[in-house]
Amino acid sequence: MTRLSRYFSWLLLGGLGLSLLLPQSSALAANQIVNQQTELSSGDLIRGVAYPSVYYLGADGLRYVFPNEKTYRTWYSDFSTVKQISDDQLGQIQIGGNVTYKPGMKMVKINTDPKTYAVAPGGYLHWIENENLATTIFGTDWPNQIDDIPDAFFTNYHLGASLNDASSYQLNNVRLATVDVNHDKSLTAPAIFTITHAGYSPIDLHIPLGQSIRFVNQDTSQHTATADDLSWGSGTLAPNAEFVHTFTSEGTYTFFDSYNSRHTGAVYVTPKN
Structure with missing residues (x-):
């Protein structure tokens, strides 16, 4: 060992x-x-x-x-x-x-698929179509730069277009474009709703698709943020507790406080810029 x-x-x-x-x-x-x-x-x-x-x-x-x-x-x-x-x-x-592999650091494959992939930002995988292309991009040592990903983790990635030209995957540019996990996953700070005895503040928010919302209970009593259709919710939020939610599609999402149903709010999710 x-x-x-x-x-x-x-x-x-x-x-x-x-x-x-x-x-x-x-x-x-x-x-x-x-x-x-x-x-x-x-x-x-x-x-x-x-x-x-x-x-x-x-x-x-x-x-x-x-x-x-x-x-x-x-x-x-x-x-x-x-x-x-x-x-x-x-x-x-x-x-x-x-977390997925840092783009440009390794090539990956799975045991049940003979294809070797280059990793791009956002967890996208691009099949490297031939050995000559792998040599051009990763050098003559490319066979030693391949990691096997367990099948269970392969679903963390997305399949992109295959690579047949080295100009579409320039190694240094790929590495420099993804300095950390935040950049790789395009993570941004959430929009914030505070909750007090007076209700939600603000009452509504407009956010682009992909941005999260955070509910922060600033009251001394318990509250919730519960979807009107009950499709999502914070559960009981004790004083100072927080809840983060991310919507996966555009639309209008209304919610209420289970401890005081007169307190309501809405999130308007718009197309990503």
Whole structure:
């Protein structure tokens, strides 16, 4: 067993695949933070106390899972910037999805498909049609730059057009265009509704498709943000609790407070710019 292999173990999170774990020595040395609230910023790498899985904190306020070590290593060389936060604080941050390979760092394939793909921003995969093209883009060492992706994680990606010309995938440009996960996933800061005894503020918001909304309970009482058609909802929000939601299609989305149905609001999702 290699030295690197001894350092890592993996944790199965039901329905979420495998998330990356810190070296056990780091986990044992970590301070036991119980209820402390750590100041966080978009782009932070975070982990809890009970389970040392590492997540990326997106600009949309959600945390993103690294499916495995190989994915993590395309973005980071070590764990020196990981912040430990309390399990309670971690649990308040919703999961937004899985991190995909950093574009331009590796080619990928799956065991059940002989095709080799180049990774582009947004998790798009482009089939490299022949070996000569792979050599032109990735060099003569290209066979050693291919990683196998488990079939279960292949659904995190999108299939794009195949590549038959190196000019359509210039390696340096691809790498420079995606400096972090926020850029790769086009994540932006959410629009915010605050909730108080007087209701929602503002009453409505217009947002482009892809932008999230965040509800923040600034009252001393419990509240909710519940869709009129019950298709989505925050559940009970205790004082200071937050809820983030992302709409997947354009339209008008109305909602109400289950604790006071006279308090209503709306989100108007418009085409993405």
